[in-house]
Amino acid sequence: MLIVQKFGGTSVANIERIRNVARRAVREAKKGNSVIVVVSAMAGETDKLIALAHQVNPNPSEREMDILLSSGERVTCALTAMTIQALGMKAVALTGRQLGVYTDSVHTRAHIEYISGERAKQALKDGHIVVVAGFQGIAKDTGEVTTLGRGGSDLSAVAIAYAMNADLCEIYTDVDGVYTADPNIVKEAHKIDKITYEEMLELASLGAKVLQTRSVEVAAKYNVPLMVRSSFNYKKGTLIVKEDRDMEKVLVSAVAHDKNQARITIKDVYNRPGIAAKIFKAIADRNIVVDMISQNIVKGDERADISFTLPRSETKAAIKILDGLKGEIGFSRLDVNENVGKVSIVGVGMRTHSGVAAKMFDVLSKNRINIMMINTSEISVSCIIELKYVEKAVRILHKAFML
Amino acid sequence: MLIVQKFGGTSVANIERIRNVARRAVREAKKGNSVIVVVSAMAGETDKLIALAHQVNPNPSEREMDILLSSGERVTCALTAMTIQALGMKAVALTGRQLGVYTDSVHTRAHIEYISGERAKQALKDGHIVVVAGFQGIAKDTGEVTTLGRGGSDLSAVAIAYAMNADLCEIYTDVDGVYTADPNIVKEAHKIDKITYEEMLELASLGAKVLQTRSVEVAAKYNVPLMVRSSFNYKKGTLIVKEDRDMEKVLVSAVAHDKNQARITIKDVYNRPGIAAKIFKAIADRNIVVDMISQNIVKGDERADISFTLPRSETKAAIKILDGLKGEIGFSRLDVNENVGKVSIVGVGMRTHSGVAAKMFDVLSKNRINIMMINTSEISVSCIIELKYVEKAVRILHKAFML
Numbered sequence: 102m103l104i105v106q107k108f109g110g111t112s113v114a115n116i117e118r119i120r121n122v123a124r125r126a127v128r129e130a131k132k133g134n135s136v137i138v139v140v141s142a143m144a145g146e147t148d149k150l151i152a153l154a155h156q157v158n159p160n161p162s163e164r165e166m167d168i169l170l171s172s173g174e175r176v177t178c179a180l181t182a183m184t185i186q187a188l189g190m191k192a193v194a195l196t197g198r199q200l201g202v203y204t205d206s207v208h209t210r211a212h213i214e215y216i217s218g219e220r221a222k223q224a225l226k227d228g229h230i231v232v233v234a235g236f237q238g239i240a241k242d243t244g245e246v247t248t249l250g251r252g253g254s255d256l257s258a259v260a261i262a263y264a265m266n267a268d269l270c271e272i273y274t275d276v277d278g279v280y281t282a283d284p285n286i287v288k289e290a291h292k293i294d295k296i297t298y299e300e301m302l303e304l305a306s307l308g309a310k311v312l313q314t315r316s317v318e319v320a321a322k323y324n325v326p327l328m329v330r331s332s333f334n335y336k337k338g339t340l341i342v343k344e345d346r347d348m349e350k351v352l353v354s355a356v357a358h359d360k361n362q363a364r365i366t367i368k369d370v371y372n373r374p375g376i377a378a379k380i381f382k383a384i385a386d387r388n389i390v391v392d393m394i395s396q397n398i399v400k401g402d403e404r405a406d407i408s409f410t411l412p413r414s415e416t417k418a419a420i421k422i423l424d425g426l427k428g429e430i431g432f433s434r435l436d437v438n439e440n441v442g443k444v445s446i447v448g449v450g451m452r453t454h455s456g457v458a459a460k461m462f463d464v465l466s467k468n469r470i471n472i473m474m475i476n477t478s479e480i481s482v483s484c485i486i487e488l489k490y491v492e493k494a495v496r497i498l499h500k501a502f503m504l
Numbered sequence: 505m506l507i508v509q510k511f512g513g514t515s516v517a518n519i520e521r522i523r524n525v526a527r528r529a530v531r532e533a534k535k536g537n538s539v540i541v542v543v544s545a546m547a548g549e550t551d552k553l554i555a556l557a558h559q560v561n562p563n564p565s566e567r568e569m570d571i572l573l574s575s576g577e578r579v580t581c582a583l584t585a586m587t588i589q590a591l592g593m594k595a596v597a598l599t600g601r602q603l604g605v606y607t608d609s610v611h612t613r614a615h616i617e618y619i620s621g622e623r624a625k626q627a628l629k630d631g632h633i634v635v636v637a638g639f640q641g642i643a644k645d646t647g648e649v650t651t652l653g654r655g656g657s658d659l660s661a662v663a664i665a666y667a668m669n670a671d672l673c674e675i676y677t678d679v680d681g682v683y684t685a686d687p688n689i690v691k692e693a694h695k696i697d698k699i700t701y702e703e704m705l706e707l708a709s710l711g712a713k714v715l716q717t718r719s720v721e722v723a724a725k726y727n728v729p730l731m732v733r734s735s736f737n738y739k740k741g742t743l744i745v746k747e748d749r750d751m752e753k754v755l756v757s758a759v760a761h762d763k764n765q766a767r768i769t770i771k772d773v774y775n776r777p778g779i780a781a782k783i784f785k786a787i788a789d790r791n792i793v794v795d796m797i798s799q800n801i802v803k804g805d806e807r808a809d810i811s812f813t814l815p816r817s818e819t820k821a822a823i824k825i826l827d828g829l830k831g832e833i834g835f836s837r838l839d840v841n842e843n844v845g846k847v848s849i850v851g852v853g854m855r856t857h858s859g860v861a862a863k864m865f866d867v868l869s870k871n872r873i874n875i876m877m878i879n880t881s882e883i884s885v886s887c888i889i890e891l892k893y894v895e896k897a898v899r900i901l902h903k904a905f906m907l
Contacts, residue, residue, distance in 0.1 A: 116559045123560075150579065156519045157526075157583055158590035165589075165597045169582035172575035176553065179572035180560055186568075187561035194568045196649070198601075246599070 103135040103225070103267040107235065107258030110144035112273050112332040113177045121332065123184035125273075126230050130190060135225045137261060139235040140181055141254040142173025163208035167237075167246045170209075171197070174234035174254070182232040192230040195220060197237035197246075202257065204238035204247045211238055211247035213256070216264035233261060252313030259316045263323040270325050272312060273332035278339030279304065279311055282356040286492045287499045293354060294337070297344040297449050300354050301327075303481045307445040308359030317341065344449050352457060353448040353502040358495050360442045362392070363413040364473065364485060367423060369404040369433035376430055377407060383422050389415045392443070393476045393485060404433075408474065410485055413439055441473060442491035445483035446498060458482045464501045470494055506538040506628070506670040510638065510661030513547035515676050515735040516580045524735065526587035528676075529633050533593060538628045540664060542638045543584055544657040545576025566611035570640075570649045573612075574600065577637035577657070585635040595633040598623060600640035600649075605660065607641035607650045614641055614650035616659070619667035636664060655716030662719045666726040673728050675715060676735035681742030682707065682714055685759040689895045690902045696757060697740070700747040700852050703757050704730075706884045710848040711762030720744065747852055755860060756851040756905040761898050763845045765795070766816040767876065767888060770826060772807040772836035779833055780810060786825050792818045795846070796879045796888060807836075811877065813888055816842055844876060845894035848886035849901060861885045867904045873897055 106129070108122050122138065130136045141147075150169050154161040161169075178194045185192035201217030221231045235254030238247045249256050255272060262270035279301065282290040296304075298321030305314045311329055320327045320341065330338025370376055377396060384391055392410045411419055416439060423435060451457045458475075461482050465472055470493070474485035486494055509532070511525050525541065533539045544550075553572050557564040564572075578599055585597035604620030624634045638657030641650045652659050658675060665673035682704065685693040699707075701724030708717045714732055723730045723744065733741025773779055780799060787794055795813045814822055819842060826838060854860045861878075864885050868875055873896070877888035889897055 116556065119560060153519065153579075153583055154586055157522060157587040161586040162589055165582040165585045168578055168597050168599060169586075172578040172582075175571050175575040175578075176556075179568040179575075180556055182568045183557055183564040183572075184560040186565055194571050196571060199647070244602070 102269070103137070103265060104129055105137045105139060105258050105262040105265070105267045105270045106273060107139040107254060107271065108141065108273045108332060109254060110141045110147070111275055113140050113181065114144040118332075119177070119180055119184050122181055123188055125332070126185055127188050127190050130230055136230045137221060137225070137265065137267070138181060138230060138232045139254060139258040139261060140174060140177040140232065141235050143177055146173040146176070164245060167208050167248045170248050171234070171237040171246050174236050178232045178234040182230075185230050185232065190230055191228050192232055193224045194232045194234070195224075196234050197257075198239040200233050200261070202238035202260070203241040204249070206240040206243055206245065206247070208245070209248055210250035211240065213238060213249065213260045214241055216260055218261070218264050221265060233257065252315065255313045255316035256319060259320045259323075259325050259327070262325045263319070268326070269328055270320065271328045271330060271338070272316075273330060274311060275331065275333065276311060276329075277331045277334070277336050278329050279309065279341075279355065281354070282495050282499045283358065286358075286495050287356070290499065293339050295340045295342065295348065296354055297348055298341055299344070299480055300447050300449055301341045303447045303478065304355055304357050307357040307447065307481065307483060308443065309357050348449055350450065351448055352450040352454055353446045354450075355447050356495050356498045356502070357445045357447060358443060358491050360488060360491055361413050362410050362441050362443050362485065363416045363437065363439045364408055364410050364441045365416070365419060365423070366406055366408040366436040366438075367430070367432045368406055368436060369431075370407055371431045372402050372405045380407065380423070380426065380430060381409075383426055384411075384419055387418060387422060389419055389422075393474050393483070395474050410441070410443070410474065440488040441485050442488045443483050443485055444491055444494040444498065445481055446502065447481045449480050451480050451482075460501065461498065464497055465494060468493065468497055505672070506540070506668060507532055508540045508542060508661050508665040508668070508670045508673045509676060510542040510657060510674065511544065511676045511735060512657065513544045513550070514678055516543050516584065517547040521735075522580070522583055522587050525584055526591055528735070529588055529635075530591050530593050533633055539633045540624060540628070540668060540670070541584060541633060541635045542657060542661040542664060543577060543580040543635065544638050546580055549576040549579070567648060570611050570651045573651050574637070574640040574649050577639050581635045581637040585633075588633050588635065593633055594631050595635055596627045597635045597637070598627075599637050600660075601642040603636050603664070605641035605663070606644040607652070609643040609646055609648065609650070611648070612651055613653035614643065616641060616652070616663045617644055619663055621664070621667050624668060636660065655718065658716045658719035659722060662723045662726075662728050662730070665728045666722070671729070672731055673723065674731045674733060674741070675719075676733060677714060678734065678736065679714060679732075680734045680737070680739050681732050682712065682744075682758065684757070685898050685902045686761065689761075689898050690759070693902065696742050698743045698745065698751065699757055700751055701744055702747070702883055703850050703852055704744045706850045706881065707758055707760050710760040710850065710884065710886060711846065712760050751852055753853065754851055755853040755857055756849045757853075758850050759898050759901045759905070760848045760850060761846060761894050763891060763894055764816050765813050765844050765846050765888065766819045766840065766842045767811055767813045767844050768819070768822060768826070769809055769811040769839035769841075770833070770835045771809055771839060772834075773810055774834045775805050775808045783810065783826070783829065783833060784812075786829055787814075787822055790821060790825060792822055792825075796877050796886070798877050813844070813846070813877065843891040844888050845891045846886055846888055847894055847897040847901065848884055849905065850884045852883050854883050854885075863904065864901065867900055868897060871896065871900055
């Protein structure tokens, strides 16, 4: 079996943790598996380099930024290979270039175009553990150093697993896997053994921070089995795979929540075609990600209200943008509520079972929790509620759906 | 004019110093010159990485060591280019690979085979300041990352200056240039404006730490004019060039000294052919560099004494080696003197003027300084004397030769 093991910054934060990573890789290799280890920079290193860059230049060039940032993963991949060698196994460190990670030429957020992996294949054949510097590649057209953006090491791992035809891509992190709810809130919450790519994507977008969305999307696209597990113990983690029949039986897989939300209502905007587009384009242009949108428009009315939610940290920036648009969109006032949160239920079983949303609303209302906004997808239902009820809502929903 | 400016670790030790480096490069470019900046890793970074490597593996693989260590120069070259850009000049950072520094495949101490420099030429033509990561290259045959060994950034700079046909290679350091003697000892000591490659090599081997020997050798071989100067002020430094007529007029250019010497005398070794070779091969095998050797052998004698000097820090190791050879070389005892030092005079003028050595001995003896060993080359005379007289000897010789 060929296994790709990806370790993030906290898993390689110091020498002792790098030893732990090396031991894991060796353990897998000794079972007779081929192992490719993908590492991030040591925790804090990338941020330190970014801070240095901003000290010398408020607007550092992205090409040089990539040369700068790619150095962090080179350090960990070399150290990890040396550590494995110290444990008596053959190991080889490969940079993005040496592995053949070819990307487009978009610096600091390049997209992988293909991975040749020739050297890695040969090294595996020769009995080496291959240690790869994640997050980095080389532009196919220009030979320039590129990086894949935040969370790029997860993406490297998934793309390498696909290119090398690996049987499993393990993403090591500081939690045991994906939980039915936040165990800090729900003491009955338990680790999910198996979940679909779609559910994982939904959970990630609903506030679960276990995996980066882009890497799950790529894994889903190429059907790369992912396992999220802890680098601090040997418990089995959560396997993320394509939907199968068993999974459909489960109505709700997890309850997610997000306490960093705010809602802005724009009161009495002109009820004209294109007004909403104008508002949300202006907000998107400043890289603010709007989550839910609700428009309550009655045909013939001259004015309407538009509400949307966004990360609470962006509230001020959004207000500023809206104030700037006042002349064009003509609202009477902004109603800003920073005391809101989101609670969501996720499960592929919803596709084939009706009444799940109704049950959620019922449970919340019976507990006198008012629903301010609702959003649904094929496999999830989310409600915006008062911030102070979020934890309670998570607990009662977890219980109601008997997770 | 094309100028290569090389800045060592202390000159790029922090953001403020990197700004200073950037300002110097921009200043030169604004005069209408083309500028290539070669940088080392920030002071302490390389040592930190080496320490990490030894923590994970007492005997780290050299291939991985090169991936590890080459990261330091990548950081400084990216930061320096960004800083120059912040000053409003175009700049481009190039790694060893991107500049085309092709080496042999000997990891951690590779030799440069050639430098293509294509990208640098184009970038200079387009009005960029080119910032190069020193110390690193890429193996011509395998594409592996290589490094050039300690002091490798000086070597990078000289090789780049040669390959790019530069008019001058400036080596920036923390001293103003090469002095006629250590200014801490001789208050009349002054900076030398111009010195030959050979004198510089001689001074370097006699204890002056300004420049690394290997880079001066390469500069001499390819006739690259070198300028040693301070990165902390704008004073002209010391120019190191081929010998010319003017220089021959100067009898003695500088007085050098070395207080880290020891002398070991092996008493009563067998007087047989090959004994000395056996001794010094055993010592060289442990990487101990012996300096002076004196053998006092009378034909027909059964036993003889052999004395040699070495760095004081190596005394214990050398004694251990000699004790191990006792059976083969059969000495009666070792006489170890750790209270010795070396004082030397250097000057190309000695080639055409006789009596320089005699004058040196005369000056020392008039001051009641006993000479324990003597070594001469075409352009230098060195004496081993008691450690406590070294500083005095430097002063009186500086005065006697009226430097």
